[in-house]
Amino acid sequence: MTELEKGPQGRRRGRGARERILSASQQLFREQGINRTGMDLLCAAAQVSKRTAYQHFTGKDELVAEYLRRFDPSVLSSVFDRTDLTPRERLLAVFDIPPTTPLCPYIAAAVELHDPEHPASQYARDYKKAVAARLADTAREAGAADPEQLGEQLALLIDGAAARTRVLNADAFPTAAAIATVLIDNAIPATAGDDRRREEASS
Amino acid sequence: MTELEKGPQGRRRGRGARERILSASQQLFREQGINRTGMDLLCAAAQVSKRTAYQHFTGKDELVAEYLRRFDPSVLSSVFDRTDLTPRERLLAVFDIPPTTPLCPYIAAAVELHDPEHPASQYARDYKKAVAARLADTAREAGAADPEQLGEQLALLIDGAAARTRVLNADAFPTAAAIATVLIDNAIPATAGDDRRREEASS
DNA sequence: TGTTATGTACACCGCTCTGTGTGCTTACGG
DNA sequence: CCGTAAGCACACAGAGCGGTGTACATAACA
Numbered sequence: 001m002t003e004l005e006k007g008p009q010g011r012r013r014g015r016g017a018r019e020r021i022l023s024a025s026q027q028l029f030r031e032q033g034i035n036r037t038g039m040d041l042l043c044a045a046a047q048v049s050k051r052t053a054y055q056h057f058t059g060k061d062e063l064v065a066e067y068l069r070r071f072d073p074s075v076l077s078s079v080f081d082r083t084d085l086t087p088r089e090r091l092l093a094v095f096d097i098p099p100t101t102p103l104c105p106y107i108a109a110a111v112e113l114h115d116p117e118h119p120a121s122q123y124a125r126d127y128k129k130a131v132a133a134r135l136a137d138t139a140r141e142a143g144a145a146d147p148e149q150l151g152e153q154l155a156l157l158i159d160g161a162a163a164r165t166r167v168l169n170a171d172a173f174p175t176a177a178a179i180a181t182v183l184i185d186n187a188i189p190a191t192a193g194d195d196r197r198r199e200e201a202s203s
Numbered sequence: 204m205t206e207l208e209k210g211p212q213g214r215r216r217g218r219g220a221r222e223r224i225l226s227a228s229q230q231l232f233r234e235q236g237i238n239r240t241g242m243d244l245l246c247a248a249a250q251v252s253k254r255t256a257y258q259h260f261t262g263k264d265e266l267v268a269e270y271l272r273r274f275d276p277s278v279l280s281s282v283f284d285r286t287d288l289t290p291r292e293r294l295l296a297v298f299d300i301p302p303t304t305p306l307c308p309y310i311a312a313a314v315e316l317h318d319p320e321h322p323a324s325q326y327a328r329d330y331k332k333a334v335a336a337r338l339a340d341t342a343r344e345a346g347a348a349d350p351e352q353l354g355e356q357l358a359l360l361i362d363g364a365a366a367r368t369r370v371l372n373a374d375a376f377p378t379a380a381a382i383a384t385v386l387i388d389n390a391i392p393a394t395a396g397d398d399r400r401r402e403e404a405s406s
Numbered sequence: 407t408g409t410t411a412t413g414t415a416c417a418c419c420g421c422t423c424t425g426t427g428t429g430c431t432t433a434c435g436g
Numbered sequence: 437c438c439g440t441a442a443g444c445a446c447a448c449a450g451a452g453c454g455g456t457g458t459a460c461a462t463a464a465c466a
Contacts, residue, residue: 017443033317035238038423049444054425110370111314114236124370153382156375160363167313167327172359179356182389183382220413241453252414257455 018056020046025067030105034064034112065119068109071127080134087142091135091154091184095161095177104162131155144187153183221259223249228270233308237267237315268322271312274330283337290345294338294357294387298364298380307365334358347390356386 024046028037039060043050057063079093106124113120136151144150161176227249231240242263246253260266282296309327316323339354347353364379 033314035315035423036317039425040423049446050424051426051445052443055442060424107310107366107370108314111236111311112238114239116372121370125372128367128370149378149381152378156360156363156367156378156382158363159366159370160359160361163310163362163366164331164359167310167324167331167362169319169328175352175355175359178352179359179382179386182386186385186389238453242455243453252416253454254415254456255413258412263454 017048017052021048021053068120068123087138090138095173142188145189150187154180220251220255224251224256271323271326290341293341295383298376345391348392353390357383
């Protein structure tokens with residue numbers, strides 16, 4: 001960062017080296033996996049010399065960790081911050097985003113790195129917990145009897161759909177959405193104006 | 204195989220080389236992952252020379268495929284063939300076996316190999332379909348309205364619990380079992396005498 | 407006894423991977 | 437103008453991997 005993008009025209013070469021590396025990581029790590037993506041290929045894709053890459057990141061581990069840290073805002077917010085949907089609809093909308101994210105990179109990373117102590121694995125755990133927490137919040141908003149439990153359950157459905165989609169090569173999210181519908185209907189007492197009309201459900 | 208175990212005492216050295224290799228694979232591939240387990244280490248653990256290993260298997264790929272093919276009978280039958288349980292109880296008993304299998308090796312293999320055309324990936328798909336099919340059969344036995352759907356749903360729960368257990372380092376199968384209970388109760392019309400007579404509490 | 411199958415011990419090849427060392431180029435700033 | 441900082445191109449080290457080649461040992465069978 002420091003004083004990189006300050007010039008009137010910016011340094012042509014330098015401006016965004018980190019971004020290009022991380023952008024290439026996003027693509028390649030997903031398409032090919034982490035272990036199968038060598039630094040040579042990655043640097044070539046990022047149009048960055050290998051030497052430069054290792055001046056921005058101490059090693060591949062750090063790069064992988066950073067790569068995993070970049071998902072939170074985009075995917076999470078895109079669903080949970082939609083004010084045009086009722087809380088209940090938001091809970092179900094989660095199962096419609098897989099087209100954007102064909103498979104969960106956190107599961108892949110946890111399997112590929114295979115080290116629970118790896119910083120990237122830590123980020124993966126944090127992310128999963130954050131997702132479950134936001135689901136729980138939304139569930140509470142929707143008037144669920146036990147929001148934490150529902151959040152955890154829906155999170156499990158997401159992971160199950162992701163894993164199954166991966167192994168079977170077939171979209172499993174519709175099945176997960178069907179389960180989610182049942183769970184939500186069962187968890188919300190029906191007294192709560194969950195769907196349309198959730199105004200006075202504040203308490 | 205051919206004429207290995209035919210002698211009155213058998214060849215001391217040869218008898219069970221394949222088994223030792225596969226046994227070591229089961230342990231090491233699970234503990235360390237497939238890619239991280241080199242053939243040198245694996246052969247040392249199996250107390251088999253590397254040369255011998257490559258006379259039994261054309262390559263690591265074939266070994267991995269065989270390794271995955273060895274799970275079907277043990278795990279599957281141990282649950283589905285239990286006649287002491289009602290169909291409904293069998294469907295739920297599935298979520299109690301993870302202590303035996305800490306994580307699903309098929310998901311791990313699919314991620315690690317990263318090639319849907321790999322023979323091992325094919326076995327993984329076959330296995331997953333077989334599990335879903337047996338779940339569907341049991342669901343039909345239990346009187347489910349749509350057994351195929353329930354089977355697919357329960358299979359998704361298993362995979363979700365496995366993946367989540369892996370990423371979070373915490374047992375997620377209880378959550379999956381809770382969901383399964385809801386799904387089963389919702390899918391079985393209650394007219395079917397599946398469990399210990401779940402009275403006619405319908406409507 | 408000798409042959410043949412099976413397995414061992416160990417060195418070795420070729421490849422890929424992460425990570426560095428070195429020298430050259432580019433562009434900005436004084 | 438020259439200095440400095442960032443980057444590039446390229447080669448290379450070091451390690452691990454899958455897989456092989458070679459020479460030797462053992463046991464059954466003729």
